[in-house]
Amino acid sequence: xxxxxxxxxxxxxxxxxxxxxxxxxxxxxxxxxxxxxxxxxxxxxxxxxxxxxxxxxxxxxxxxxxxxxxxxxxxxxxxxxxxxxxxxxxxxxxxxxxxxxxxxxxxxxxxxxxxxxxxxxxxxxxx
Amino acid sequence: xxxxxxxxxxxxxxxxxxxxxxxxxxxxxxxxxxxxxxxxxxxxxxxxxxxxxxxxxxxxxxxxxxxxxxxxxxxxxxxxxxxxxxxxxxxxxxxxxxxxxxxxxxxxxxxxxxxxxxxxxxxxxxxxxxxxxxxxxxxxxxxxxxxxxxxxxxxxxxxxxxxxxxxxxxxxxxxxxxxxxxxxxxxxxxxxxxxxxxxxxxxxxxxxxxxxxxxxxxxxxxxxxxxxxxxxxxxxxxxxxxxxxxxxxxxxxxxxxxxxxxxxxxxxxxxxxxxxxxxxxxxxxxxxxxxxxxxxxxxxxxxxxxxxxxxxxxxxxxxxxxxxxxxxxxxxxxxxxxxxxxxxxxxxxxxxxxxxxxxxxxxxxxxxxxxxxxxxxxxxxxxxxxxxxxxxx
Ligand SMILES: [Zn+2]
Numbered sequence: 001x002x003x004x005x006x007x008x009x010x011x012x013x014x015x016x017x018x019x020x021x022x023x024x025x026x027x028x029x030x031x032x033x034x035x036x037x038x039x040x041x042x043x044x045x046x047x048x049x050x051x052x053x054x055x056x057x058x059x060x061x062x063x064x065x066x067x068x069x070x071x072x073x074x075x076x077x078x079x080x081x082x083x084x085x086x087x088x089x090x091x092x093x094x095x096x097x098x099x100x101x102x103x104x105x106x107x108x109x110x111x112x113x114x115x116x117x118x119x120x121x122x123x124x125x126x127x
Numbered sequence: 128x129x130x131x132x133x134x135x136x137x138x139x140x141x142x143x144x145x146x147x148x149x150x151x152x153x154x155x156x157x158x159x160x161x162x163x164x165x166x167x168x169x170x171x172x173x174x175x176x177x178x179x180x181x182x183x184x185x186x187x188x189x190x191x192x193x194x195x196x197x198x199x200x201x202x203x204x205x206x207x208x209x210x211x212x213x214x215x216x217x218x219x220x221x222x223x224x225x226x227x228x229x230x231x232x233x234x235x236x237x238x239x240x241x242x243x244x245x246x247x248x249x250x251x252x253x254x255x256x257x258x259x260x261x262x263x264x265x266x267x268x269x270x271x272x273x274x275x276x277x278x279x280x281x282x283x284x285x286x287x288x289x290x291x292x293x294x295x296x297x298x299x300x301x302x303x304x305x306x307x308x309x310x311x312x313x314x315x316x317x318x319x320x321x322x323x324x325x326x327x328x329x330x331x332x333x334x335x336x337x338x339x340x341x342x343x344x345x346x347x348x349x350x351x352x353x354x355x356x357x358x359x360x361x362x363x364x365x366x367x368x369x370x371x372x373x374x375x376x377x378x379x380x381x382x383x384x385x386x387x388x389x390x391x392x393x394x395x396x397x398x399x400x401x402x403x404x405x406x407x408x409x410x411x412x413x414x415x416x417x418x419x420x421x422x423x424x425x426x427x428x429x430x431x432x433x434x435x436x437x438x439x440x441x442x443x444x445x446x447x448x449x450x451x452x453x454x455x456x457x458x459x460x461x462x463x464x465x466x467x468x469x470x471x472x473x474x475x476x477x478x479x480x481x482x483x484x485x486x487x488x489x490x491x492x493x494x495x496x497x498x499x500x501x502x503x504x505x506x507x508x509x510x511x512x513x514x515x516x517x518x519x520x
Contacts, residue, residue, distance in 0.1 A: 059283035060336040065276040102291040
């Protein structure tokens with residue numbers, strides 16, 4: 001699933017590090033790409049993110065959104081605003097769906113799904 | 128501001144009544160042909176008048192070469208063809224492109240056809256090879272692994288963020304579905320015609336918090352076609368022409384996660400441009416024909432198109448009667464929530480209804496006065512936005 005451009009991100013999650021890109025003008029970028037969506041610069045470097053963020057929005061999937069997730073329901077799909085600026089799609093874990101609040105502080109946790117792929121999830125900060 | 132001069136007009140429409148399961152004779156290319164015949168008939172035009180073609184992707188044939196397939200099958204020669212790829216905004220986008228091509232003199236009479244009827248399955252297999260989860264797709268790589276798949280979750284994220292910023296009750300969202308159902312009850316072509324009240328909506332199962340089943344469109348099958356022509360030719364149409372006097376379009380993202388704002392959406396820029404181009408005030412609009420894949424979509428569209436202020440949509444729908452008998456007629460055909468959403472053709476229903484109302488042919492749900500209509504199409508995950516202002520003359 002990773003492409004040559006996105007591979008460093010997945011290498012990072014495998015090491016339990018959340019990596020973002022930064023362009024020469026200082027724009028912080030997620031998801032990984034070849035050109036900065038802020039200025040189309042192709043001079044991007046990888047930087048490690050704090051792993052901290054704020055919940056921008058969420059929903060609880062009561063029914064599977066695809067057969068692959070049949071056994072996960074209910075699960076919390078989240079859009080996280082990283083402290084570095086960009087938003088990312090993720091899931092909230094280690095939290096009761098009824099206790100989820102937009103604006104809550106979050107921190108990244110890593111789930112080693114396969115040998116190649118580790119997914120970054122988020123949980124309430126300081127738990 | 129430049130733009131359309133209002134010299135292209137809708138003069139004919141055709142629409143299959145949406146159905147829950149494909150049970151038609153008309154499949155694939157045959158459906159395009161039948162829709163073309165019916166729409167040209169409605170205009171009083173012949174097949175020889177057509178010299179432009181706007182359509183969505185073909186369901187099969189590898190998805191490619193739609194203009195070649197269609198001109199050959201329909202026996203037309205197109206001076207300007209376009210495959211419109213704007214999801215739910217494809218219908219409005221097709222009509223806007225037809226108007227542009229006609230005003231530029233590239234063609235004179237364009238058929239805009241969108242359909243969702245499946246082609247018979249190829250016994251040898253095959254079919255479209257592109258999948259959203261394909262290698263190199265950002266959504267496939269950075270949304271799907273988290274279960275963020277389809278449309279429901281995205282509109283639920285928007286609804287929750289909106290409620291957080293501005294406050295919104297479940298009852299306010301439900302009112303949208305209830306009023307549209309009242310409209311559908313006066314439309315014999317609508318799929319869902321049983322009366323519902325706010326409790327029915329709120330008692331239907333939650334699919335993705337906070338959205339209930341009756342706030343979410345059900346996929347249907349169907350198709351629709353619109354004939355757009357020049358001012359000169361419009362004079363000999365059977366019915367009153369509906370001139371396209373304003374158009375606006377805005378696309379900023381695909382995945383909802385990267386929508387610049389969940390609560391002030393790309394709809395605003397599209398609608399502002401359409402109104403400014405048309406030189407029409409919001410209060411001049413007799414019918415609002417607003418894309419309604421979800422109840423929350425309608426609320427955001429009411430705000431971002433300027434029919435009410437930011438954060439006021441919940442109160443607006445409580446205070447206004449949105450039915451054909453009401454003070455703010457909206458989606459008098461029942462909206463996609465009750466008329467049915469026939470895939471890409473779902474967005475075309477907002478235009479076919481506009482033309483029926485503008486020509487006084489909406490039957491029981493006909494508005495007493497209908498001269499100016501605002502149409503909005505929304506595609507993807509609040510992604511692709513097209514606004515039109517139509518004026519009957
Ligand atoms: Zn940049």
